Amino acid sequence: MTTIDISEQKKILRKEINARLATLSVEDRVNLSRVTVEKFLAHNVYKNSSIIMAYLSTLEEIQLQEFLSTALNDGKILAVPFISGREMYAAILPSLDALEVGAYKILTIRRDVRKIIDAEKIDCVIVPGIAFDVKGHRLGKGGGYYDKFLSRAFNAKKVALAYDFQIIDNVPVEPHDLSVDFIITPKKIF
Secondary structure, rough: OOOHHHHHHHHHHHHHHHHHOOOOHHHHHHHHHHHHHHHHHOHHHHHHOOEEEOOOOOOOOOOHHHHHHHHHOOOEEEEEEEEEEEEEEEOOOOOOEEEEEHHHHHHEEHHOOOEEEHHHHEEEEEEEOOOEEOOOEEEEEEEEHHHHHHHHHOOOOHHHHHHHHHEEOOOOOOOOOOOOOOOOOOOOOO
């Protein structure tokens, strides 16, 4: 299979899964997110991690607001992503008050409190994605930011929190695509 074929497969798959994500009601998003986050909070990966990086949820993703509050209350060092140029970095989140609405109406950490943490110091990264398979292959949004970042976060356990329908038989992968170690859905842990 050529790279063009894989690239086209990824586009088709993104469109299919995004269409399914768009059909979820707000109530379903809230309830399924809560169940998934609770399962992660009970998992040893969370319990054994001191420094955790988590994405700042967009509407279609598993909602992590509850997780962010809990992790901060549990005394975890919490980091969130921010983009500068074509690179993604991790910044320590001292409190939820340090967040503001950024580009594309996505939450980001305020510049005046931004303190970078080295990727290799992170114990766990909660990785977003459009689709996953049971082997841990991940289909992201297509920018490559997480793949590049995760190659620098080589000590971190990579965890995906997803809706059950985001788990498919096979995610098309290219050599630069990095996998996750665990996938947690409302119904299963892979």
